[in-house]
Amino acid sequence: MCGIIGYTGPREVVPILLAGLRRLEYRGYDSAGVALVDRAHTGVQVARREGKIAALERALEQHPLTGSCGVGHTRWATHGPPTESNAHPHRVGHVALVHNGIIENHAELRRALAARGSAFTSETDTEVIAHLIEAEMDDRGCDLLHAVHAIQSRLKGSWALAVVHDKHPDTVVAARHSSPLLLGLGGPGVGEGESPGAENYVASDISAILSYTRAVVDLEDGDVACVRPDSIVILDQDGAPVKRARRRVEWSPMAAEKQGFKHFMLKEIHEQPRAIRDTMLGATIDDESGDVELDGLRLELGADNPRLVMVACGTSWHAALTGKYLIERLARIPVEVDLASEFRYRDPILGPSDVVVAISQSGETADTLAAIHEAKRRRAHTVAICNVQGSTITRVADQVIYTRAGPEISVASTKAFTTQLTMVTLLAIHLGRRTGRLSEERARALLGALRTLPAHVEQLLAQLSAIRIIARRYVDARDCLYLGRGLCFPAALEGALKLKEISYIHAEGYASGEMKHGPIALVDATVPVIVLALRGPGYEKVVSNLEEVRARGGKIIALATMGDTQIGDIADDVILVPDVPEELQPIAVSVPLQLLAYHFADLKGTDVDQPRNLAKSVTVE
Numbered sequence: 001m002c003g004i005i006g007y008t009g010p011r012e013v014v015p016i017l018l019a020g021l022r023r024l025e026y027r028g029y030d031s032a033g034v035a036l037v038d039r040a041h042t043g044v045q046v047a048r049r050e051g052k053i054a055a056l057e058r059a060l061e062q063h064p065l066t067g068s069c070g071v072g073h074t075r076w077a078t079h080g081p082p083t084e085s086n087a088h089p090h091r092v093g094h095v096a097l098v099h100n101g102i103i104e105n106h107a108e109l110r111r112a113l114a115a116r117g118s119a120f121t122s123e124t125d126t127e128v129i130a131h132l133i134e135a136e137m138d139d140r141g142c143d144l145l146h147a148v149h150a151i152q153s154r155l156k157g158s159w160a161l162a163v164v165h166d167k168h169p170d171t172v173v174a175a176r177h178s179s180p181l182l183l184g185l186g187g188p189g190v191g192e193g194e195s196p197g198a199e200n201y202v203a204s205d206i207s208a209i210l211s212y213t214r215a216v217v218d219l220e221d222g223d224v225a226c227v228r229p230d231s232i233v234i235l236d237q238d239g240a241p242v243k244r245a246r247r248r249v250e251w252s253p254m255a256a257e258k259q260g261f262k263h264f265m266l267k268e269i270h271e272q273p274r275a276i277r278d279t280m281l282g283a284t285i286d287d288e289s290g291d292v293e294l295d296g297l298r299l300e301l302g303a304d305n306p307r308l309v310m311v312a313c314g315t316s317w318h319a320a321l322t323g324k325y326l327i328e329r330l331a332r333i334p335v336e337v338d339l340a341s342e343f344r345y346r347d348p349i350l351g352p353s354d355v356v357v358a359i360s361q362s363g364e365t366a367d368t369l370a371a372i373h374e375a376k377r378r379r380a381h382t383v384a385i386c387n388v389q390g391s392t393i394t395r396v397a398d399q400v401i402y403t404r405a406g407p408e409i410s411v412a413s414t415k416a417f418t419t420q421l422t423m424v425t426l427l428a429i430h431l432g433r434r435t436g437r438l439s440e441e442r443a444r445a446l447l448g449a450l451r452t453l454p455a456h457v458e459q460l461l462a463q464l465s466a467i468r469i470i471a472r473r474y475v476d477a478r479d480c481l482y483l484g485r486g487l488c489f490p491a492a493l494e495g496a497l498k499l500k501e502i503s504y505i506h507a508e509g510y511a512s513g514e515m516k517h518g519p520i521a522l523v524d525a526t527v528p529v530i531v532l533a534l535r536g537p538g539y540e541k542v543v544s545n546l547e548e549v550r551a552r553g554g555k556i557i558a559l560a561t562m563g564d565t566q567i568g569d570i571a572d573d574v575i576l577v578p579d580v581p582e583e584l585q586p587i588a589v590s591v592p593l594q595l596l597a598y599h600f601a602d603l604k605g606t607d608v609d610q611p612r613n614l615a616k617s618v619t620v621e
């Protein structure tokens with residue numbers, strides 16, 4: 001959703017802010033702006049534009065601004081439409097600030113501030129914060145750091161703030177509460193590459209500053225930081241100075257570049273062999289016994305009737321659904337799966353013997369975070385499966401298992417999904433060996449197949465052009481159905497989600513057995529049906545479903561196992577998938593489904609990496 005970058009140091013700040021905003025574009029936004037303190041110390045200057053960053057860049061070309069300290073923002077509108085006046089930074093008196101999050105009591109604060117004479121120029125919840133800071137400095141004569149600290153007690157909701165002030169020309173004050181914010185440490189010997197002198201950064205997302213530094217400090221909720229080129233002072237919630245640990249980000253700056261691919265999504269699809277291999281490095285495998293230990297996981301499974309509850313949103317929820325199939329099958333432990341947005345409000349039956357596993361690529365999804373808090377409130381044990389180190393969810397959950405997909409920039413999740421699937425497969429094997437329900441022999445066979453999976457994914461990627469030809473045949477479709485059975489059912493849901501989010505073609509996924517209970521009414525020659533028909537126990541039944549579609553004139557794209565010669569008689573188009581054990585089929589079918597969605601979208605000319613209305617991580621409800 002919204003993105004923040006801040007900088008203070010010897011470099012010219014505008015190019016740093018604009019480059020940082022470009023790297024935050026993937027999060028989704030509809031206006032952008034910068035505020036900087038100019039070198040002549042004539043005060044804070046603000047430039048904002050509705051729409052894309054290019055509009056802001058054009059404005060800055062026409063009216064250049066210079067300075068060495070400033071903040072930038074991409075806004076995804078919540079309160080008030082995406083107009084220039086609602087764009088951040090918001091300037092009030094000497095203060096200019098950018099904000100991610102939502103101030104829930106903004107209406108009440110606005111009334112109180114208006115009563116004492118404050119005039120508002122936007123419809124945003126954010127503007128009240130700038131008024132509060134300005135008033136606090138005026139009334140109490142305190143400095144910017146202490147003013148920002150003081151006003152936080154009046155806010156309800158979530159915020160990450162970066163604030164500059166006319167009279168503090170080299171200072172960015174940063175604050176966080178339930179919205180991610182980190183400090184980037186720069187300067188000679190600390191930052192990446194050559195550095196002209198002492199400098200520091202503020203960012204809501206590491207990708208904004210990855211090319212300048214990999215040394216970061218994560219702020220805790222309630223922290224306020226005074227960031228200057230050569231010093232950082234952090235106050236905790238109680239106003240006491242505090243030191244926060246510094247960590248080094250493992251992601252390479254190149255990982256956040258397109259590297260010659262037309263879109264980040266295509267690049268990330270192609271990174272999957274590497275991402276799956278890296279994710280497997282988080283597992284210690286005993287080749288003799290087939291036992292698996294996962295880095296970060298030390299589960300006490302209650303003696304009687306252990307139960308797992310998996311919570312997630314969107315694509316991660318599809319990974320959780322797959323996890324249910326795998327864990328129940330291999331470990332015979334019952335698993336419930338909930339959408340995090342439902343779980344948090346449905347008064348779940350949960351207690352200290354339950355383990356709640358939250359899956360999230362970003363580690364910042366508001367509903368998933370709230371679900372973990374709810375689980376902790378009910379004294380359940382919480383485990384996160386997450387891709388982003390240092391993210392909020394990893395700091396709240398009791399234990400964390402990392403997927404190692406690397407930065408995922410495209411809004412449409414691809415490598416994050418297949419690495420989540422890899423991790424839930426490893427988790428199922430780990431649990432299966434612990435409960436004794438999975439034999440050594442079967443565990444060894446599955447682990448062996450997992451090791452060869454990256455090579456199979458390479459084979460699937462080689463079908464890129466063939467899948468484009470298929471996509472071209474159906475690109476004018478308005479609706480598509482995705483059918484899958486058993487372990488391929490969640491993959492069908494994910495295939496449909498992928499298609500609709502980037503191509504805007506209406507698509508729905510169904511369990512194949514459900515087709516006769518309703519969706520078959522939609523089938524005609526204009527609605528392509530994408531069927532996951534891999535060899536396995538449900539194969540014959542899926543073929544019967546295909547016959548039913550065909551009998552109604554439906555067009556069929558079948559994903560079938562290599563060597564299947566029967567399917568071509570029924571399907572209009574066939575995509576062949578390597579023969580892998582049934583437990584790994586969800587990963588194998590996901591790759592061609594991603595390519596299919598990608599080509600549909602690219603052929604239609606949509607904004608593949610930043611589809612309309614969507615944000616990469618949904619940090620508000």
Ligand code: AGP
Pocket residue numbers: 313314315316359360361362363364365368411412413414501615616617618
């Ligand atoms: C998938 O393509 C979407 N971007 C979306 O459904 C996403 O998976 C969901 O918002 C959850 O995000 P998370 O994994 O970062 O928690």
